[in-house]
Amino acid sequence: MTVPPLEVRPAADTKHATGKGPASLPAPRPRRRPRYFFSTFALTAGVVVLFLLFFIWPGALGVMYSFTSYRGFGDLKFIGLDNYAALASDPAFYAAVGRTLVYAVFSVPLSCALSLVMAVALVNARARGKIGARIIFFLPWLVSPIVTGVIWRWMFGESFGFVNFIITSLGGGALPWSSNADLSLFVVILASAWAGAAFNMLLFIAALNNVPKSHYEAAELDGANAWQRFVSITLPGIAPTTLLVVLLSTLGHMKEFAMIQALNNGGPGTENQLIVQYIYQTGFAQSKVGYASAASMVLLLILMVIAAAQLIISKRSRAW
Secondary structure: OOOOOOOOOOOOOHHHHHOOOOOOOOOOOOOOOOOOHHHHHHHHHHHHHHHHHHHHHHHHHHHHHOOEOOOOOOOOOEOOOHHHHHHHOOHHHHHHHHHHHHHHHHHHHHHHHHHHHHHHHHHOOOOOOHHHHHHHHHHHHHOOHHHHHHHHHHHOOOOOOHHHHHHHHOOOOOOOOOOOHHHHHHHHHHHHHHHHHHHHHHHHHHHHHOOOHHHHHHHHHOOOOHHHHHHHHHHHHOHHHHHHHHHHHHHHHHOOOHHHHHHOOOOOOOOOOOHHHHHHHHHHHOOOHHHHHHHHHHHHHHHHHHHHHHHHHHHHHHHO
């Protein structure tokens, strides 16, 4: 039995069949921009405008003023690098920078250590009353720096302070907290550590909660005590956060002004005048805006060097 061959018919001529030419797919609809595009653009433009207005523009004015003899009024007179040359030979400027570095060297480690101790205490599983402790520990951050300075000034007053009252009640002699430069700086260091520890505590709490619990369990099974677990597991686990805390604390303490102004006004005399107070006095009290702007640019350079050094250390520690 033979199968008849299939008959292949030519395709129908679509043009003649429909009279509309060859068949084609429908044209794609034009893509519409997301509805949130314009709102995103408006919000971004607002941030850019604010950044230019309150950061770039004041910075550019500061750089421009540093090359002039501007006194806050009158015309600008370009004097080149005269302000920077005067700073290089100003002993008061070097004294302010040196005192600021001493203040930061002592206050930053104390603030970081205090905040870490509070964070470890709050994340401890055996601790009780964590909610109340967090509120108490965080209260200093809610207090204005000026109020902080006034509080510590009352506490360490020479003739009316609470601390001298306790010392004299115990049979000791009142200490010259305000008239002695070293004791006055010591009070400033304590006050700044107390005021700045709360925010750093939050950063440390987040870092401690991210350390794997299995590491502690394994170390405990191996016989490691609490101190060994803290040194071998906790500190390496929170190292990136520690570097961040040190960086932020250093930059913040180098720019401290309001609290010290309310606490001792850089006293006694000008022995505890920090760099920001020096800039304030020369720029506003003495109307040397150009000279103060040059000092501000030097401070900016110092802060950039400190930040760059700590970032380099952070990258190298991660590589290790």
